[in-house]
Every structure is written in structure tokens, then in C-alpha cells.
Amino acid sequence: MAAPDKQLPLRLLAGGLLGTGIVAVILLLFHPFVYVTEPGNATVMFNVFSGIEKGRVERSGATFVLPGIDGPTTYIVRTRVFQFTNDERSPNRAGNAISINTADGQAFFTDVFVALKPNAAVLDQLHATIGPRYMENIIVPTVRSKVRDVAASFSSADFYKKERRAEMEKKMTALISSEMPTGQLQQQKVPLIVIEDVYLGTAQFPEGLKASLEQKQVASITAQTAAVKAQIQQKETTRRLILAAANRKAIELQGQAAAKNAKLADLLFYEKLQDRIEAARSQGGEMPIRVIRVEGSDKSTVFLNVDPQRAAAAGSP
Known part of the structure; x- marks a missing residue:
């Protein structure tokens, strides 16, 4: 009979430790204890025992998780502009251009741009009630419906007018925002999805x-x-x-x-005459007056040839 192997317990212990180490490495590689949320994102946690952890919304940074217990789901919570357009190359394309019917009976398509973001403060409630597919389930049908409702009260010519387009965009933003699902935050209703602005693109008449x-x-x-x-x-x-x-x-x-006052007439005459003299000087022409003779003992009367066609005299006293 062979003697018992005294090294067997040690080999079993070493094998167990090796297996444990391999499992630990696998967990660390594929289920790390630290989960990193990138800037502009937020993360909610699902616990296999208790479900979605209410009130736990992890912002950007590192978070401790239990492998196999905690399941993180990350949402982009920065504002993004989603486009309803027929251009398939457009970034953040949510769907095709929206068909509308105006108040004057015209039908055409128009591009629409919607700026929105999930409300990070109640992200856990959004995840519990709607989930990551909030665009397909909530945003797309609501935007299409409300854009048509608002456009139906405007004429087709209003899509050419800046002021009327701004009025439409304002009404669309308010109406779509009012249709967003709500959650509770500090005993007050708040939207789960924040609609910041709606912009009308080029109408395809x-x-x-x-x-x-x-x-x-x-x-x-x-x-x-x-x-x-x-x-x-x-x-x-x-x-x-x-x-x-x-x-x-x-x-x-x-x-x-x-x-x-007779002397005032003389003054008015001289004022007009002065204007003619200045005009002649500025043009380099001859003076429009010429002294004909001077009479009187005190030389007080002067006869001037003001116009070549006729002589005029200005007398004093």
C-alpha cells in the first residue's frame, strides 16, 4: 500500500488560492469595483436585490460598485439638439422632416430642431418610468404632434416672416414642454425631460x-x-x-x-447787391456794379450802373 501524500493538502490549498485569484482577476477586469462617469453624463444604479436605487444619481467621477450586484446605467445629461430632417447624415437625427398643414390649406414638410436634456436631478425616476429609450417613446411622437398643432393655426406665408416664425417656435416650445412626463423633487412636480428650445428649419414648399x-x-x-x-x-x-x-x-x-422807413429800402437793396458782389468774386468774374457819377455838395448821392441793361441809382438822405 502506497504511503499517503503529505503534500496533498498544500497542493489543494494552493489550487484553491490560485482559483480564487483567477476569479478575482476576472471580476476586476470585467466587473470592476470602480465605475467612472464621464463629464456631461450621469449614472443611475440598479441593485439586483432592491431594484433601482431611488435618489442615487452619480455625477461625473468615480463611483464604488459591487460586481454582480450593482448595474450602472449612464445617461447623457448635457443639452443636445435633435434634428427632424430628411438628411440622413445629420448628427443627432431623431426622424424625418415633419409634414404640416397650415391654416390656409397648404401642406408641406419642414425641418425641426429640438434642444433638450434629461433632468439629472430626477434621473432615477426617468430611468424607472421610461428608461433610456425616452427619445423614441416620448420625444419623437410628442414633437411631431405638437408641431403640427401649432402650425395649423398659422398660414404658409408666416413661414417666410421672422416675427411669425419666432412666435411659432415659442408656442411649440411651451406646448411640448407641457406634455413632458413629470417627477417629484422636494414635494414639487418637475419635468423628467427639459425642453429648452424648438427651432424651425427650412420649409420644403x-x-x-x-x-x-x-x-x-x-x-x-x-x-x-x-x-x-x-x-x-x-x-x-x-x-x-x-x-x-x-x-x-x-x-x-x-x-x-x-x-x-425809406432808408430800410436802401439797406435791403445794398444787402442784395452785396450778395451779387460776393458771388462775382467767388467765380472770378467782373463786379456787377460800376460808379457812373457822384453828385451833391456833400457827395452824398452816388449813381451806380448795377445792371448793364438798365441803370439804377441809390440815393441817401
Whole structure:
């Protein structure tokens, strides 16, 4: 009979330790005890015994987890713009362009852009009630429905007008936000998904409708331009009438003053004459006056040839 192997217990112990080490390495490699959440993300935890851990939302950084017990699920919680467009190359494409019917009975497609993010404060509630597929289950059908509802109260021409487009976008944002599911935070209702803005892209009008709208826009711009020109002409006419009335009144006042004082007529004559002299000097021409003769014992009367066609005299006293 062979003697018992005294090294067997040691070999069994060594084998057990080796197996344990291999299991530990596998756990560390495939189920690490540390889970890292990237910036701009947040993580919720699912426990195999208690389910989703309520109130536990891990922000960016390292988190301790139990391999095989804790199951982390990470969401992007920074604002992203999702696009409803027919361009399949567009980033964050949520679906095709949205077909709408306007108040004037026109039907066409338009691109729509929605800026949104999951509410990180109640991310555990979003995960419990809706899950990671919130875009397909909530956002896409709600956006399509509410965009159509708002567009139905506007005309097709409003899609060419900046102010009306802004009004539509504001109404769409408010209506879509009101349809978002809510959760509880500090005994108050808060949206699980935050809709920040809705933007309308390029409307894809049929060629006939596009040409008609462009013609209306041109006609509207032409009419506005004509109205502005008419206002300018009216103001210019008013200005000229006011100026003519002022000149007429000035002449009347000068006539009344001249009738009372003969010397004022001489003064007015000399003022006009001075203007003619300055004009001749500036143009380098001859003086428009010439002294003909001087009479009187005190040399007080001067005769001037003011106009070559006729002589005029200015007398004093």
C-alpha cells in the first residue's frame, strides 16, 4: 500500500488560492469595483436585490460598485439638439422632416430642431418610468404632434416672416414642454425631460407654392417701398410749403417796414447787391456794379450802373 501524500493538502490549498485569484482577476477586469462617469453624463444604479436605487444619481467621477450586484446605467445629461430632417447624415437625427398643414390649406414638410436634456436631478425616476429609450417613446411622437398643432393655426406665408416664425417656435416650445412626463423633487412636480428650445428649419414648399409666396413677398416689399416714398414726398412737400410761407411772411414784414422807413429800402437793396458782389468774386468774374457819377455838395448821392441793361441809382438822405 502506497504511503499517503503529505503534500496533498498544500497542493489543494494552493489550487484553491490560485482559483480564487483567477476569479478575482476576472471580476476586476470585467466587473470592476470602480465605475467612472464621464463629464456631461450621469449614472443611475440598479441593485439586483432592491431594484433601482431611488435618489442615487452619480455625477461625473468615480463611483464604488459591487460586481454582480450593482448595474450602472449612464445617461447623457448635457443639452443636445435633435434634428427632424430628411438628411440622413445629420448628427443627432431623431426622424424625418415633419409634414404640416397650415391654416390656409397648404401642406408641406419642414425641418425641426429640438434642444433638450434629461433632468439629472430626477434621473432615477426617468430611468424607472421610461428608461433610456425616452427619445423614441416620448420625444419623437410628442414633437411631431405638437408641431403640427401649432402650425395649423398659422398660414404658409408666416413661414417666410421672422416675427411669425419666432412666435411659432415659442408656442411649440411651451406646448411640448407641457406634455413632458413629470417627477417629484422636494414635494414639487418637475419635468423628467427639459425642453429648452424648438427651432424651425427650412420649409420644403412645393415649387408652385414657393413661387406664389415669393411673388407675394416681392409685392409686399414693393408696396412698402412705395408707401415709404409717398411719406417722404409728403414730408418734402410740407417742408416746401412751410418754407414758402415763411419767405412770404418775411417779404410782407420787409415791405411793411420799408413803407414806414425809406432808408430800410436802401439797406435791403445794398444787402442784395452785396450778395451779387460776393458771388462775382467767388467765380472770378467782373463786379456787377460800376460808379457812373457822384453828385451833391456833400457827395452824398452816388449813381451806380448795377445792371448793364438798365441803370439804377441809390440815393441817401
